[in-house]
Amino acid sequence: MSDRLTPTTADEVRDCVAWAVSANQPLEVVGLGSKRGIGRPVQASRMLDLSGVSGIVAYEPEELVLTVRAGTSLAEVSDALSQAGQEFAFEPMDHSVLLGSEGGAGTVGGLLAANLAGPRRIKAGAARDHVLGIAAVSGRGEIFKAGGRVVKNVTGYDLARGLAGSWGTLAVSTEMTFKVLPAGETTTTVVVHGLDDETAVRAMAAALGSSADVSGAAHLPAETAGSAGPVAGPATLLRLEGFAPSVLARTQALTTLLEVFGEIDTLDADRSAALWRDIRDCRPFAGSTSDPVWRVSVAPTSGPPVLRDMIGRRPARGFYDWGGGLVWIATGPEDDAGAAELRRSIAAHGGGHATLVRGSDALRTSVPVFEPEPGPLAALSARLKAQFDPTGILNPGRMRAGL
Amino acid sequence: MSGVAMPRPSEETLERRAAIVAALRAIVPNEGVIADDLEMRAYESDGLTAYRQLPLVVVLPETVDQVSRILAYCHANDVKVVPRGAGTSLSGGALPLADGVLLSMMKFNRVLDIDYDNRTATVQPGVTNLAVTQAVQHRGFYYAPDPSSQIACSIGGNVAENSGGVHCLKYGLTTNNVLGIEMVLMTGEVVRFGGQHLDSGGYDMLALAVGSEGLLGVVTEVTVRILKAPETARALLIGFHSSEEAGACVAEVIGAGIIPAGMEMMDRPAILAAEDFVQAGYPRDAEALLIVELDGPAIEVDHLISDIEGRARNNGAFHIRISTSEEERAKFWAGRKAAFPAVGRISPDYYCMDGTIPRKSLPLVLRRMRELSEHYGLRVANVFHAGDGNLHPLILYDANKDGELQRAEDFGSDILRLCVEVGGCLTGEHGVGVEKRDLMPSMFDEDDLKQQQRVKCAFDDKHLLNPGKVFPVLHRCAELGRMHVHAGALPFPDIPRF
Structure with a gap:
């Protein structure tokens, strides 16, 4: 990268973008760079570095809202929240574990641009479900805001939520307001041992369909179990969080419900925390290998057949989160890293999407990193991009050619 | 009719009315097209009854293909379209236009699929909010968002308005509970956003569509997540001598990390009106009344109720009752739920x-x-x-x-x-x-509103869907699309670059 622009205010961000448009200099938009390795490699002459647009603007724990500048590190925000016993309930993933990237858990702007969500997604939603308002600079070099600072707000289009998962291709966010929530007082994990994938998904469906209020439901097949936290063999994991007496009562109820599936034990709060952090960060596929990793979102019961299809056709391993609905798959880089087969299988099992979260530059250039869209939807996406960023100045091509 | 001006009806469209009605009849046969003034009266307003307008014609399609053909025809012929669900909008979202086709989705009234393993229900948009819960409650499930009009309001309308309800504090709004929709664009193209899986593989079109007030497309199918009903629910009824005390109590409960299933407040005039109407047992001498509902395992609910009771007393509560039965809990809520009609009586x-x-x-x-x-x-x-x-x-x-x-x-x-x-x-x-x-400019400046309208342009570049709603000034998409580039040198050259 030949040149790096380092604005510190929203006005300076606007000036940078306006200049880039007039000078026809595409920008790669980055925070701390933790997720630079995701998406098609961006062809940009300059880097727009937002890490200087940082700081917590307002945090009122009793209002359950936090306003923060986009370049603020997630680490700083998490510290502030935990001092008040609160958290981002959507449990944002730390990509540096899987990608070996710098920048730790990245910035709050990156968190929204990637629409992060961890195991608690099934109960609490993703970043998209917690963002309340945004200030941003469009690819037109104009500052705009949307949403607000209150939880309940239907005034105008939900552009704050609409920018979630747009990977910096529509606008550069400069400030955002999030809903924050109290962290659970304690945590326990109920472990069911020895289940095959299908049975595990059935057990998780039973748990998630009970009134136990499960806040994490993952299954580690034998091949991946040892690499995440203190469990071995095929392990089906169900997390319970909340007030201590409630967690105890729900642990008992869940144990009774799941006894028919297999041998059960429980993990205490500390071991639970470590285990779910590893699942959140895809620790089983971290480390020395640089094998491509897919993140697949499907209906929970479609998780096992999709993974089986992949394993049947090429060397691959995987594990499940979100009750089976999130499948992490590691495979070799040969051919297209299984992209076409995987996407055919997803379509055949009710639909969903696969994202190549880890892969070499060459692979990410040749394989669609994000799920290809059918004609009318792809055209709509292109029109949306053109409305926000008509000259394609922001992260050009990151989501697909032209987007 | 009061002060809000609607776009001037197009004389040219009004003159073509007979041809438009005939074209719609070719798409939707028989009683699916209503062109008689008397019969169209039923559609002249929604829940905001101060505003009334007869539409050009009413059409009630029954299939996605019909919706697609209607919109494609209107797009090709520059005819405006106002989509309508159950017509319970309190903001005039379904107010007809004199030169616009009113597209009622109420014949889309079937539950298509219930999938307990994946905890989803897929329904047509005309299904009422309550009917979704009714379709799954025999298995102990429910659909969480519960707007007070839930007996009548449609899921399609809930998507258009991003409806809430008393339980959205804990369980979220419509946008947090909808997994996928099928939508017909103004061109007649059919698109799907989301499905039974979570989140989007591309732009989050679902986020833009929910709450778009019928300006982006017509929803023809909705997949929502369903939840297992909590084991128990109990409520506290708490009377205070001032709204300050009640407000302080609310802040303290939330600050203590408790997110109740519902937390409602009423002031004295509302308390008296409700009490006179349904005799819910509210304290008539209270200046502010809180109803706090907790749900979950019995042991958790009991634990939190005693915690909140203590906080209420510390904040000056003089009247506290705790429900001991479902009947009593329902009675606590009866006054709140009847608050609007109760006020209607006085x-x-x-x-x-x-x-x-x-x-x-x-x-x-x-x-x-x-x-x-x-x-x-x-x-x-x-x-x-x-x-x-x-x-x-x-x-x-x-x-x-x-x-x-x-x-x-x-x-x-x-x-x-x-x-x-x-x-x-x-x-x-x-x-x-x-x-x-017309109050939008008090919250958003010109650039904010223009960027919102550019989203509209990506979906409906002729402004044919529900024009006159949401935006005080309609800018033509060609005008919004122009770039005003300030030619320039690199900004703030003094800032260090690496």
Whole structure:
């Protein structure tokens, strides 16, 4: 990268973008760079570095809202929240574990641009479900805001939520307001041992369909179990969080419900925390290998057949989160890293999407990193991009050619 | 009809009415097209009854293909379209246009699929909110968002308005509970956003579509997540001598890390009206009443109830009752749920507002509202989703008295401006529609509104879907698309670059 622009205010961000448009200099938009390795490699002459647009603007724990500048590190925000016993309930993933990237858990702007969500997604939603308002600079070099600072707000289009998962291709966010929530007082994990994938998904469906209020439901097949936290063999994991007496009562109820599936034990709060952090960060596929990793979102019961299809056709391993609905798959880089087969299988099992979260530059250039869209939807996406960023100045091509 | 101006009907379209009706009849046979003035009366307004307008023609398609062909025809022939669900909008979102086709989706009334293993229900948009819960409750499941009109309002309308309800404090709004939709664009193209899986593989079109008030497309199918009903639910009824005390209690409960399933507040006029109407057992001498509902395992509910009871006493509560049965819990809620009709009994007309404020601003906003009440000479009763700061002031007026409707609307506008001034917003769950359209500039500047309209341009570049709603000024998409580039040198060259 030949040149790096380092604005510190929203006005300076606007000036940078306006200049880039007039000078026809595409920008790669980055925070701390933790997720630079995701998406098609961006062809940009300059880097727009937002890490200087940082700081917590307002945090009122009793209002359950936090306003923060986009370049603020997630680490700083998490510290502030935990001092008040609160958290981002959507449990944002730390990509540096899987990608070996710098920048730790990245910035709050990156968190929204990637629409992060961890195991608690099934109960609490993703970043998209917690963002309340945004200030941003469009690819037109104009500052705009949307949403607000209150939880309940239907005034105008939900552009704050609409920018979630747009990977910096529509606008550069400069400030955002999030809903924050109290962290659970304690945590326990109920472990069911020895289940095959299908049975595990059935057990998780039973748990998630009970009134136990499960806040994490993952299954580690034998091949991946040892690499995440203190469990071995095929392990089906169900997390319970909340007030201590409630967690105890729900642990008992869940144990009774799941006894028919297999041998059960429980993990205490500390071991639970470590285990779910590893699942959140895809620790089983971290480390020395640089094998491509897919993140697949499907209906929970479609998780096992999709993974089986992949394993049947090429060397691959995987594990499940979100009750089976999130499948992490590691495979070799040969051919297209299984992209076409995987996407055919997803379509055949009710639909969903696969994202190549880890892969070499060459692979990410040749394989669609994000799920290809059918004609009318792809055209709509292109029109949306053109409305926000008509000259394609922001992260050009990151989501697909032209987007 | 009061002050909000709608786009001038196109004479040219009005002249083509017979041809348009004939074209629609070729797509939807028999009684699916209504062109008779008397029969069209049923569609002349929605829940915001102060505004009425007969549509050009009403069409009630039954298939996605028909919706697609209707929209494609209207697109090709530059005819405006106003989509309508059950017609319960409180902001005039479904107000017809004289030169627009009114597209009713109420024949799309089937539950298509219930999948307990994946905890989803897929329904057509005309299915009522309550019917979704009714379809799954025999297995102990329910659909969480519960707007007070849930008996009548449709899921398609809930998607259009991003509806809330008393339980959204803990369980989220429509946008947090919808997994996927099928939508027909103005061109007639059919697209799907989401499905039974979570999140989007590309842009989050679902986020843009939910709450778009019928301006982006017509929803033809909705997949929602269903939840297992909690094991128990109990409620506290808490009376305070001042709204300040009640507000402090709410802040303390939330600050202690408790998110109740519902937390509602009523002020004295609302308490008295409700009590006179349904005898719910509310303390008549309270200035503010809180209803707090907890749900979950019995042991958790008991634990939290005693915790909240203590906090309420510390904040000056003089009247505390805790439900010991489902009947008693229902009775606590009866007065709150009947608050609107109860107020309807004590006044010929009332006007329901819907701003949201930061919780801490409640005492200030209530005090200012009392001053405004005196200024306008109109009474106001307040019901309030206290947990999430969503206010529903009910302004009492008599439409038969000269100028009272206008005064009520002016009073309402002042309240909403006040909500924005203290850091809140114009509408928490009822939508902008026509009602709050002209107040949008109090919350958003020109560039904000233009960027929102550019989203509209990506979906409907001819502005044919529900024009006249949400945006005070309609800019042509060609105009919005122009770039105003400031030629320039690299900005702030003094800043170090690497």
